Amino acid sequence: MDYIKLGWRNLRRNARRSAVTVLAIAFGYAAINLFSGYIHNVYAGLAEQSIKGERLGHLILAQRGAFDEGKLEPGKYVFSGAEFARISALLAHDADVELVALKLALNGLISNGTASTIFIGEGLDPVVTRRLNGSFGRALGAQLDPARPAAGVVASDLARLMKLDAGAVAVLLTSTLSGQTNALDLEIGGLFNTGNAGTNDKFLLLPLTYVQRLLDTDGGDRIIVLLKDTSRVETARGRIAGALAAAGLDLELRSWRELSAFYEQVKTVFDMIFTFMVSIVLVVVLTSIVNTMSMSIVERTREIGTLRALGMNRAQVVTLFAAEALLLVAAGGLAGTLVTLFAMWAVNRAELSYVPPNISYSVFLQVDFVPDVMVLALLLLALVACAAALLPASRAARLSIVDALGHV
């Protein structure tokens, strides 16, 4: 039995009604595709911002207890220079590892000679910072200069508040790891944007040796591991943890996602909006198909009676209408794909920009092509279409043949 041919002809028989249903499916499907493409782009951008822009790296190593207790006793959880060299050598041969870097965080007061305010900062090797930042570094502003070991870069909002420009000198006041007060002059090497509205008014990026001198240590409190491929974080994590344990090192290892609360918050919100939107689209598609099928079945009750009289069983009647519903989804999916591709091209070409919440620079509104989600969404719509056809079709199939044939 050629259900597809029969279904297709019946859909063409009511061309206008079928077209309206196909359009509802097409626009719903395109909406899912475009929104998923947009959030895919946002997630990728946020991941890049966290890993490279904020220099979290993919994996972060710390002494056991440092993540929870490190603020209370900073001296207790520091990696010495020798420890870092050992760990660095251990990870240097891992196929997934791009870079291993020592980082030392600090906070205190910054003074411009007339006023002071709080700052937070981190020390990193200037050459390593450039590699860690990748293309992000240049995009965000000034970078550390390996030739100027006493010069740091200041977050742009902090610089504006403290009237600090490149070339100026400020004083940083903080406590050493052993609790002694210490102060050092800092040359302002330039301004940069942290990318995060929450830190752009208080952040300093400093040479590691400068911070070590200020905190009176030769070590750091975190070891950053940058991988070659973000998608391999979990694989590399398991292997690196194994290698460290085998070397007798009892360390804590966290991924960038565990430490980037902002990424997780944004993802949770967007995922929720996406689920809500998909639910609405599914309800619209469900009601459109139920409506189309119900009308079609009422109009064709006599035809159903005839087919049953010719030997069609109930399951075959249901299959006939399920095939029609699937054809509607196929046509809607095709039209929706075309709408998606056109809208994606138009949006990406328009280069619209906006400043997202909690981000301190504007980004382009871009929509990614995400074939996985598109295929999944289409399968989901097909499933919903079958369910939508099932209800009225099984009701029609249960009708007595005599009643169906007598239907006018």
Next chain:
Amino acid sequence: MAFVSLSGVDKDYALGATAVRALRGIDLEIARGEFMAVWGPSGSGKTSLLNLIGLLDKPTRGSVHLEGERVDRLPDARLARTRARHIGIVFQSFNLVPVLDACENVMLPLQIAGQGARAAREIALRRLDQVGLGEHCARRPDQLSGGQRQRVAIARALAASPGLVIADEPTANLDSETSLAIVELMRELNRRDGVTFLFSTHDPRLLERVDRRVHLQDGRIIAEPA
């Protein structure tokens, strides 16, 4: 053994709160190869009787046997299979599927029974030839006259080579000349292929052409002239 037999068959319908007795105590046997008509006034139970014999409906009481097998208690799927294999039905209003052409309409019962499209098309073309419409294969029902549509319906009823063709007032929507031509066609198919034909009619001219008549009145068989 009778091809079809009904014994002690009653059929009641609910009409609002009251029950209408459409058939009462029907005993009837139909032999293979018969060419017979059921006649009687409107409301006498002709359609109800044909529906029971065609396995489109089930009796309220009594039993229906087809080739010795009791069929009135079969589950839906088996009943559908039995209908597809043994019974062809011709409707008063032709009931062709409007989106299919003549050939595809004739192919329908074969494809429903699971036959492949190519084999079904060959049989359909042969059946259309038999009813004189070999040239009209690609025409949709709305491109055919009433008589031609009924010929397509007869070809469709014969497609799966059933033992019995049931036609409920097959000429009611046709002019008298076409009606006679349709009955002659059924008669010829009956004589040549041995297909059993059972149809209902009001038309005395058609009744003259059958071998056996069943007279129904108020749901009972009142005369069965030889």
